[in-house]
Amino acid sequence: MMQKLDEEKRILAKGYAVFSKDSKFEAFDFTRHPVGDRDILIEILYAGICHSDIHSARSEWSKGIYPMVPGHEIVGRVIAIGKNVKKFKVGDYAGVGCMVNSCGECEACKESKEQFCQNGKTIFTYNCRDCFHDNEPTYGGYSNNIVVSEKFAINVPNDAPLEVVAPLLCAGITTYSPLKFSKVKAGDKVAVAGFGGLGSMAVKYAIKMGAEVSVFARNEGKKEIAKRMGVERFYTTTDGVHERFDMIISTIPTSYDVNAYVNLLKFGGEMAIVGLPPSENSPQIDSMNLVLHGGRKVYGSLIGGIKETQEMLDFSLKHKIYPEVEIIGARAEEIDLVYEKLTSGKASFRYVIDMQTL
Ligand code: NDP
Ligand code: ZN
Numbered sequence: 001m002m003q004k005l006d007e008e009k010r011i012l013a014k015g016y017a018v019f020s021k022d023s024k025f026e027a028f029d030f031t032r033h034p035v036g037d038r039d040i041l042i043e044i045l046y047a048g049i050c051h052s053d054i055h056s057a058r059s060e061w062s063k064g065i066y067p068m069v070p071g072h073e074i075v076g077r078v079i080a081i082g083k084n085v086k087k088f089k090v091g092d093y094a095g096v097g098c099m100v101n102s103c104g105e106c107e108a109c110k111e112s113k114e115q116f117c118q119n120g121k122t123i124f125t126y127n128c129r130d131c132f133h134d135n136e137p138t139y140g141g142y143s144n145n146i147v148v149s150e151k152f153a154i155n156v157p158n159d160a161p162l163e164v165v166a167p168l169l170c171a172g173i174t175t176y177s178p179l180k181f182s183k184v185k186a187g188d189k190v191a192v193a194g195f196g197g198l199g200s201m202a203v204k205y206a207i208k209m210g211a212e213v214s215v216f217a218r219n220e221g222k223k224e225i226a227k228r229m230g231v232e233r234f235y236t237t238t239d240g241v242h243e244r245f246d247m248i249i250s251t252i253p254t255s256y257d258v259n260a261y262v263n264l265l266k267f268g269g270e271m272a273i274v275g276l277p278p279s280e281n282s283p284q285i286d287s288m289n290l291v292l293h294g295g296r297k298v299y300g301s302l303i304g305g306i307k308e309t310q311e312m313l314d315f316s317l318k319h320k321i322y323p324e325v326e327i328i329g330a331r332a333e334e335i336d337l338v339y340e341k342l343t344s345g346k347a348s349f350r351y352v353i354d355m356q357t358l
Contacts, residue, residue, distance in 0.1 A: 009034055011041060014358070015143025016332050017067035021059040025142075025332035028067050032147045033133040040088050040150050041080040042096065044355045047141035048073030048167035048325075049338050050197060051253045052098075052276070056127045057339075060278035065127050071141025072098040072125040075156060075166045076355070085150045093156035095313065096141070097169035098303045100125050100148045101132050112307035114152075142335065144358055154310050157317065164322035167197060167350045168313055170303065171323060175202035175249065176312040177304030178272035179209060182247045186210025189243065193261060194251035194275055195222055196342075197323065197350040202249050203229055204321045214243060216261075219345070225324075238264060245269055255281035258298075259289045265296040272301045324349035330358035 010031040017028035035041050053070035055061050074096040078088045088094060099122055102109050106118035115122055123130050126140030140146075156165055175198050184190055190211040192202045199215070206213045207230045214233040215226050223234045235241055238260040246268075248261050252275040262285070265271055277283065285298060304312065316322065328334040330353050341347040 011035065011145060011147055013139070013143050013145050015069045015139070016330070016335055017069045017139075017142075018057045019067050021057070021064060025335045027332065028069060030067075030069070030139060032139065032145070033130070033136065035080055035082050035147055036149075037082040037084040038150050039082045039147050040078050040085055040094060040153055042074070042076040042094050042146050042148065042153070043079045044074055044076040044141055044143060044145055046075050046163045046166040047071040047143075047353045047355055048170065048197075048323075049335070049342070049351045049353065050167075050170050051342055052170070053140075054339055054342060055253070055276065055278060061276065062279070065129070065137045068127050069139035069142050070126050071143070071353075072096070073166045073169045073171065073352075074125070074141035074146060075162045075169070076146075079145075081150075087150045087155060088153065093158060093160065093162065095154035095156050095165060095169045096125060096146055096148050096152065097154070097173060097309055098125055099123060099306075100138060100146075100152050101130070104151070112305040114305050115302045141355075142330075142353060144355060152306060154306070154313055156313065160317055161322065163327055163352050163354070164325055165313070165317075166352050167201075167323040167325065168316050169309065171197045171201045171350060172316055173304040173309045173312045174198055174274050174301070175251070176205050176315070177308055178249055178274065178301040179205050179247070180308070181301065182270045182272060184209045184211050184247055187212070188246040189214070189266075191216060191243075191245045191248040191261075191264065192251065193248060193256075194253065195226065196251065196253075196347060198251035198274060200229070200349045201321075201323055202251065203231055208319055208321055211247075214245070221345075247272070249274060251275045253277055256283055258283035259286045262290060262296060262298060263293060265293070267295045270297045270299070272299055274301050325352045326350070327352050327354050329353075330355050
């Protein structure tokens with residue numbers, strides 16, 4: 001599908017949206033801003049389903065912007081480029097994660113930590129007002145195309161396995177980044193709490209970095225697959241655990257006691273929180289507990305910058321570190337069913353929508 005490029009022309013798009021926090025998915029036709037001089041137009045081939053899509057669609061963090069087309073694990077083919085684009089040519093593959101633009105001028109943007117734009121201009125891929133385009137809402141990857149600033153598109157080689165590359169754009173970078181930040185190295189003991197889309201990627205990266213990895217899940221359902229991945233110990237509770245960790249990464253999306261994990265850190269250990277339960281259940285750090293267990297660090301981590309996302313993708317492709325995926329068709333009922341599985345303990349790991357079936 002080649003779309004004729006007219007600088008003034010809005011791009012016709014179609015996909016699936018929720019129309020309120022309680023609604024199911026429905027087909028939705030919309031338009032995207034024209035392809036600017038430094039923008040590219042991508043025909044979306046695969047879109048991963050992240051648990052953040054569910055939190056957002058259901059207004060679990062803050063009130064969503066509806067209609068909402070979620071999806072920030074996007075991979076596809078470049079079908080048009082603006083006249084000043086340098087990173088891509090038509091026919092290349094490109095990935096888009098959680099952001100599509102930022103100010104580009106502040107300290108954070110200059111360091112390629114665009115997710116922390118100091119001018120508050122990080123434009124998230126969906127459910128966000130785009131201040132660079134008249135504050136129109138952004139629409140995500142459960143759709144046939146996307147227009148994005150080339151700076152925010154990731155180069156994907158022509159021979160990459162696209163269906164497993166898609167989830168790397170969020171699940172991959174969100175776990176790779178804190179493991180790097182905490183400088184995980186061979187022999188370190190790493191615990192991964194929550195063994196879903198993100199958790200399974202954290203396990204794979206940590207093992208590749210030489211760590212000895214333990215998993216905390218809420219039942220034994222995925223114990224065998226964890227063992228096959230190389231996980232040493234599989235826990236279903238923090239109670240009575242004697243092991244102590246250099247690093248813990250929590251990907252848990254539900255209410256839980258974060259202090260129980262802090263207590264499992266070694267002296268000098270670090271805990272990265274990436275899971276974001278609904279605001280009303282947001283885990284609370286007990287400062288008395290933190291002080292009494294001093295010498296441990298707890299920090300939050302938000303995806304990763306664009307430079308690091310490209311590094312993560314290159315690293316994953318080089319070492320063939322890919323998510324466990326199930327491909328679904330681009331049908332509203334199938335997306336609804338995945339949301340149901342991901343919120344009722346019936347899910348496997350990552351679900352990826354084959355957008356070519358739209
Ligand atoms: P998934 O639903 O794929 O995985 C979550 C896993 O956590 C599931 O395996 C689930 O088990 C398990 N789990 C749930 N509750 C508990 C518990 N109390 N103890 C142990 N394990 C538990 O979600 P994702 O991996 O896609 O996302 C995880 C979280 O990370 C979400 O909150 C998401 O919004 C957030 N996120 C944050 C990002 C960031 O930049 N910081 C980026 C992307 C996502 P079960 O199978 O039994 O349900
Ligand atoms: Zn995500």
